[in-house]
Amino acid sequence: MLARLKALDTGRYSIFLILGAVVVVASFLSENFMTTNNVTNVLRQVAVITILAYGAMTLIIAGMIDLSAGAVMAFAGVVSVIVYKDTSSMLLAILAGIVVGVACNLVNAFLVATLRTPAFIVTLGMMMIARGAVLQLTQGQNVLQLGDFVVLGQGSLGPIPLPTLFLVIITVIVWYLMSQTRYGRSLYAVGGNEEAARAAGIAVERVKYQAFIVNGVLVGFAGVIFMARVNAGLPNAGVGYELQAITAPIIGGTSFSGGIGTTAGTLAGALIVGVLGNIMNLTGVGSYVQQIVMGVIIAVAVAYDVWSKRGKRKTVILKNDGEADGQPPASGEAPVPAGSGTASGRQGKGVSP
């Protein structure tokens, strides 16, 4: 039975099969689920978390983590709102949010990449600093009367909500960065095996700085969209968002040990979480039960994903070993560059959903 189930597996597409199954089941559970309005709702609701998730994915692939994302998002968003209220310039407001996100992440990068401090500890510290800073800035009070700033979170271009449009654009950019550039390949190499990457001539510290900068841009921009969506500068926003942001890439197949992960997988992970939340709200499932269901499905999805790949990974490793030199490892969004993966196990890491 297990073997038959495994035979159904299509390897790196398993997370998309799970997403498909969730969507099909949801459409049977509520007649409202597949309506245009609801699909728009889901895409708008997942925008902020997915953008944060791309940043988390970038860092996890490089072997790092960011626990400060929620607090930095709140700090960046509130600063953006304040700048808009002072200048009435949308561009300056967006830039201000991004600058705050990048600045916080540059501090993280300095401590992690240059001083070699564990990212877990550094970003935990930054979480407290950013939260304290935004509370000090606002004295704990919400910033109100945002005017046209809300367009960024509540406006639409035709039928497409602006947060969804931003998400699509950012998805394409992140996909391009991760799969089509030297930066992306270096990121996988550093996360796969830092010492091997260094030996292969990759500037590991620079790659880590770049990863934090990308994360900073994404977190800062997510803050701008979040505040515009809720029509207020909320200094207490984003509590726990860092964990939600990490959940999406992990469900989507990103490995906590680094070196593996894809943009599409992260998007699928975020959509699974978003669709589940949406269908439970539509069917009137209470928040206590929602937490239980969400926890179970996350655990099952990840366990299935890991289990279904186990046989495939061995096959790929054996196949790669048998292939002629110079052949790239089996498909992944961005394979580890030749020379950076010293063990066959690392090559196997190239197989990702």
Next chain:
Amino acid sequence: MRNLSRTYLTIGLATAALAVTACSGGGDDGSSEGDGESYRVAYIARAQVDSFAAWLANEMQSEADTYDDITLDVFDGQANDEIENTQIENAIANNYDAIIVQANNGEAQRPYIQQSVDADIVTITTNPRVDDIEGASSVDASPYDQGAGVAELAVEEIPENARVVVLNGPGGNFHSTERRNAWEEVFFAERPDVEIVAEDIANWNKDEALTLMEDWVLANGEIDAIISMNDNMAAGALEAVRGDSAYDDILAYGVDGTPEATLLIEDGLMTATTLQDASELAELNMSTVHDLLTGAEDEVNVDIGNPVITQDNVQEYIDLYTEAGLIDG
């Protein structure tokens, strides 16, 4: 050499941290020992990330500044029982003359509040009151009365056979539970014709209420009223239907009387809220602690009023908030 540098760095950082602490007014300044000239009061706030708690902490500090013989130190409980309990213990150990506790969870803080009383420290519980601690005083705004104030209005205003949604605060939260109890007894018991089409927890948060309401609108179609246990969640739910002409007449009730709620009431988007006045709470807390410290009173248990804000009187509160710089003029 490297170890030596690390030692110097650690010493430097620790010194800097102590300097910052000293400059920000924390710690024992040794200015008083309850000698009748100056009193040290510790205020253990529930959570500075909670906008009402932060507002109350600011008001407490401002009010304390008006007393020449009171120095107030504010500590953030971070919505965490363990942290809050530790801070009460620290305040006892630091020989404060009085400790005011804004409990995160009354039952979790109860033994520590009792310790404070047992140490002969003037002890006040506020927002919420922790009942049945002999020797402790309390200053509170009754959450039941706050809920009842708007619920009474809703009995008259919400149309017959209305479909309503209900937004609650965190599970087990005393204020949320009491406000919900008031709605049950004052409104739902009186209006069996009203149907609750959806009810859930949004943890006092605007963004969570927004997401819930977006989904509920799709799932349930017509919704006549939003019943929320605080203003933040009511405001979030209203964002979901803002600009949708099908919901132009939706009624929305909250509690707290936040600056945002007054603006929404002024715009005709929100119907009513009960004011939980942080400045009045602070004023009463400081006068109570002063009376207890100077021996003018032995024990005080007092509540602030719960004025209901509607379009009829909202301008008064907008003027108040504008003057306080909380909303633009």
